Amino acid sequence: MKIVVSEDGGVVFIEPVGFIDGKTAPEFHDAVLALLKPKARTVLNMTQVDFMSSAGLRSMLLIYQQAKSKEAKIVLTGVNNDIRKSMSATGFLAFFIVAETVQDAISQLG
Amino acid sequence: MQGIDIQPTHEYQGYRIRPGKPFPFGASLVPGGVNFSVFSRSASYCVLVIFEKGAATPLVEIPFRGMFAKAFTEEPVWGEFRIGNVFNMTVLGLDDEAIEYGFRMDNGLAPAERGKPAIHRFDPSVVLLDPYARSIGGRDVWGRAPDWNAPFPHRSRVVSDDYDWEGDRPLEIPLEDLVIYEMHVRGFTRHPSSGIDAAEAGTFSAMREKIPYLKELGVNCVELMPIYEFDEFENSRWDDERKCWSKMNYWGYSTIGFFSPKAGYASTGRLGDGTMVADELKSLVKELHRNGIEVILDVVFNHTAEGNEHGPTISYRGIDNSTYYMLTPEGYYQNFSGTGNTLNCNNPIVRDMVIDALRYWASQFHIDGFRFDLASILSRDPWGGPMANPPLLESLAFDPILGKCKLIAEAWDAGGLYQVGSFPAYGRWAEWNGKYRDAIRQFLKGDPGETGAMSQAILGSPQLYQGRGPTASINFVTCHDGFNLADLVSYNGKHNEANLEDNRDGANDNASWNCGWEGPTDDPSILALRQRQMKNAIAMLLVSQGVPMILMGDEFAQSKFGNNNTYGLDAEINWLDWTLRETHRDFHRFVRKMIAFRLAHPVLRSRDFFHYSDPAGRGYSDISWHGVQAWRPDWGGRAIAFMLNGYYAKGGTAPDDFIYVALNMHWDALPFELPRLPDGFRWRIFANTGMPAPEDAFDAGAEPELADQNVCLTGGRSVVILVGRSEAQ
Numbered sequence: 148m149k150i151v152v153s154e155d156g157g158v159v160f161i162e163p164v165g166f167i168d169g170k171t172a173p174e175f176h177d178a179v180l181a182l183l184k185p186k187a188r189t190v191l192n193m194t195q196v197d198f199m200s201s202a203g204l205r206s207m208l209l210i211y212q213q214a215k216s217k218e219a220k221i222v223l224t225g226v227n228n229d230i231r232k233s234m235s236a237t238g239f240l241a242f243f244i245v246a247e248t249v250q251d252a253i254s255q256l257g
Numbered sequence: 258m259q260g261i262d263i264q265p266t267h268e269y270q271g272y273r274i275r276p277g278k279p280f281p282f283g284a285s286l287v288p289g290g291v292n293f294s295v296f297s298r299s300a301s302y303c304v305l306v307i308f309e310k311g312a313a314t315p316l317v318e319i320p321f322r323g324m325f326a327k328a329f330t331e332e333p334v335w336g337e338f339r340i341g342n343v344f345n346m347t348v349l350g351l352d353d354e355a356i357e358y359g360f361r362m363d364n365g366l367a368p369a370e371r372g373k374p375a376i377h378r379f380d381p382s383v384v385l386l387d388p389y390a391r392s393i394g395g396r397d398v399w400g401r402a403p404d405w406n407a408p409f410p411h412r413s414r415v416v417s418d419d420y421d422w423e424g425d426r427p428l429e430i431p432l433e434d435l436v437i438y439e440m441h442v443r444g445f446t447r448h449p450s451s452g453i454d455a456a457e458a459g460t461f462s463a464m465r466e467k468i469p470y471l472k473e474l475g476v477n478c479v480e481l482m483p484i485y486e487f488d489e490f491e492n493s494r495w496d497d498e499r500k501c502w503s504k505m506n507y508w509g510y511s512t513i514g515f516f517s518p519k520a521g522y523a524s525t526g527r528l529g530d531g532t533m534v535a536d537e538l539k540s541l542v543k544e545l546h547r548n549g550i551e552v553i554l555d556v557v558f559n560h561t562a563e564g565n566e567h568g569p570t571i572s573y574r575g576i577d578n579s580t581y582y583m584l585t586p587e588g589y590y591q592n593f594s595g596t597g598n599t600l601n602c603n604n605p606i607v608r609d610m611v612i613d614a615l616r617y618w619a620s621q622f623h624i625d626g627f628r629f630d631l632a633s634i635l636s637r638d639p640w641g642g643p644m645a646n647p648p649l650l651e652s653l654a655f656d657p658i659l660g661k662c663k664l665i666a667e668a669w670d671a672g673g674l675y676q677v678g679s680f681p682a683y684g685r686w687a688e689w690n691g692k693y694r695d696a697i698r699q700f701l702k703g704d705p706g707e708t709g710a711m712s713q714a715i716l717g718s719p720q721l722y723q724g725r726g727p728t729a730s731i732n733f734v735t736c737h738d739g740f741n742l743a744d745l746v747s748y749n750g751k752h753n754e755a756n757l758e759d760n761r762d763g764a765n766d767n768a769s770w771n772c773g774w775e776g777p778t779d780d781p782s783i784l785a786l787r788q789r790q791m792k793n794a795i796a797m798l799l800v801s802q803g804v805p806m807i808l809m810g811d812e813f814a815q816s817k818f819g820n821n822n823t824y825g826l827d828a829e830i831n832w833l834d835w836t837l838r839e840t841h842r843d844f845h846r847f848v849r850k851m852i853a854f855r856l857a858h859p860v861l862r863s864r865d866f867f868h869y870s871d872p873a874g875r876g877y878s879d880i881s882w883h884g885v886q887a888w889r890p891d892w893g894g895r896a897i898a899f900m901l902n903g904y905y906a907k908g909g910t911a912p913d914d915f916i917y918v919a920l921n922m923h924w925d926a927l928p929f930e931l932p933r934l935p936d937g938f939r940w941r942i943f944a945n946t947g948m949p950a951p952e953d954a955f956d957a958g959a960e961p962e963l964a965d966q967n968v969c970l971t972g973g974r975s976v977v978i979l980v981g982r983s984e985a986q
Binding site for chain 1: 352353354355417419421457460461462523524525528530532533536537539540543544
């Protein structure tokens with residue numbers, strides 16, 4: 148899967164593109180984990196993710212746990228309605244800070 | 258370090274495989290692949306059939322015995338992947354999320370004819386569901402009409418067990434402290450008045466959103482009507498006149514798979530992702546536990562959805578018919594369940610399956626307990642005879658993983674076995690106490706001479722459970738079967754026409770009383786009497802020793818219009834109507850206060866039966882019976898009173914108030930002479946169902962003092978509850 152990474156003003160922007168499922172999830176979380184430096188401030192922009200399976204949910208949780216252990220902060224943005232619903236129904240959404248826009252996400256990072 | 262068994266030994270049409278592990282049964286994730294394991298004693302041949310999710314034709318069919326290619330070469334090699342009666346194989350490199358699977362089995366005989374008896378029912382043309390499937394596809398969205406011609410309608414899926422429980426554990430609330438709420442997952446939030454978005458209504462996640470309501474009601478346990486995968490369309494038919502499905506399997510008492518949550522109860526079911534469905538249910542359980550609410554599952558192990566000789570081959574009968582089912586010597590299905598077949602629960606293989614399933618739910622879903630539908634079937638031997646020491650019930654009672662789970666039996670079956678009071682209990686099993694229900698109903702409607710039976714009910718039914726204690730008794734006035742509370746006081750007879758069986762279905766003996774008019778009325782005196790009778794029933798239930806259970810909807814007097822068997826109606830009649838919370842707000846308030854009262858008073862929640870003694874010399878025994886005259890109960894009439902000495906609450910470990918309860922089911926008001934309290938103690942009134950709200954029930958600590966400390970006038974068909982305490986306390 149394609150993952151677009153950029154940095155601006157001390158904030159790392161990670162933008163995965165495509166499905167996050169059993170096939171792509173390992174690649175996705177390996178890539179994100181590699182970018183998660185201690186105390187990093189990160190925006191995970193999900194605008195271009197159309198679908199996430201349970202494997203994707205697990206990748207997200209792994210990322211969240213790693214971020215916590217590194218005292219890094221992650222804010223999600225651009226989560227489409229379907230993904231938000233499944234993340235909410237399964238309880239995974241509760242782990243994350245979710246922002247409506249990239250700008251909101253940056254301000255949530257403080 | 259990586260294990261050395263991750264490499265394939267054989268290849269088949271490009272799929273890399275190796276001999277699997279026989280345990281655990283079912284499909285399990287192992288390093289590099291998926292392990293498949295399935296039992297059949299009589300199959301001589303088995304094939305693993307793998308589909309891409311939703312596809313009509315398989316990706317591959319891998320035999321468990323035959324010619325393969327040696328891994329990494331083209332060299333042909335014989336392979337047989339079986340240990341004893343268990344076929345097992347690991348397939349490497351599978352995308353477990355993307356597949357569904359099943360088995361074909363054969364033993365070389367001609368397939369049994371549909372409708373004819375047979376010992377074996379192998380049919381290699383059918384792709385069989387795995388009895389251990391952790392997720393089942395095919396009915397992913399509730400009520401979405403299936404493809405009736407689908408060759409493989411119920412598909413096994415692979416589930417990932419990992420989940421972040423965030424430290425959650427089963428709550429292990431003592432059984433005597435539970436207040437159970439019997440509910441239907443879909444019915445709880447399906448009604449438009451629930452306020453849940455239509456796309457999510459009726460699901461596990463919608464229920465999670467409504468937990469604050471359960472918390473406000475005050476219950477600390479929910480008992481979910483069946484949530485194992487079932488087919489809501491089983492036996493259904495399209496009603497062209499009413500433009501809806503009739504005779505649906507709405508309640509769900511017909512299991513397809515014992516290890517799989519009902520996908521149609523998950524809002525994520527539509528994604529066809531079994532792990533996500535499991536996650537959704539786990540998230541519900543975790544949140545209920547956070548709110549101090551336990552989860553009991555109503556489990557149906559007495560039969561399956563495969564029906565009798567005419568039924569479909571879905572799984573068990575095509576895998577090992579004579580192992581999974583009780584058969585007559587000719588090969589007809591025994592029908593102790595009343596639904597066509599009977600699971601052969603005391604066959605060692607089936608017994609293990611039942612135990613494995615319950616262990617799975619207890620360990621992977623943190624379920625706090627189980628209520629077994631038609632549990633007496635679980636005490637029958639493979640030929641149908643009741644056993645004194647049934648291995649399955651004994652194994653469950655002593656199972657280490659289920660060691661803290663509540664085990665509750667519906668202690669009867671449809672074959673005539675009735676074991677209320679005599680269910681093989683091993684010090685563990687509780688029972689739905691049908692005799693409690695009957696006693697309360699008869700006393701409530703004013704039958705004379707019921708005070709004796711009523712007193713047994715109040716005591717936790719020692720006549721049934723001596724040696725087991727009051728926690729053996731799950732007390733209820735109403736449950737999903739039969740009239741609900743509003744109908745119990747509004748109908749003399751059942752009115753089941755909507756079930757389309759000419760009012761023949763459902764129980765005829767309801768011990769109900771309509772209070773003077775059959776069904777709806779606007780007569781204010783009848784309506785007032787009905788409301789009082791409902792309050793009386795709730796009061797009796799919540800001051801009884803034992804474990805009270807309240808039926809969803811009864812807390813705000815929802816009617817089912819006299820229908821006492823609504824199993825097949827996915828309609829408003831079965832959906833909780835949240836507007837009634839306001840319509841019947843006084844009654845709802847009373848129910849909440851009664852629940853809070855029970856939970857505030859340990860003397861109502863004894864683990865052991867009363868001793869009728871006063872070993873500490875307090876001047877009052879733990880319980881005493883009274884009538885219109887104190888200390889002189891009238892066992893022949895329609896009124897009785899009792900007093901509990903709070904000093905002895907929970908064996909003297911949880912000091913409590915005195916509690917006095919006058920139950921007057923006579924139509925006239927009666928003056929009850931009150932037992933005299935110790936010096937400095939005063940009687941205060943907690944509840945009087947003869948008074949309109951808000952004088953019908955008070956908050957703990959705010960109960961007004963009784964003006965006359967000697968006599969309590971109790972209205973006709975009314976219950977008065979007093980607390981006696983010292984002002985110095």
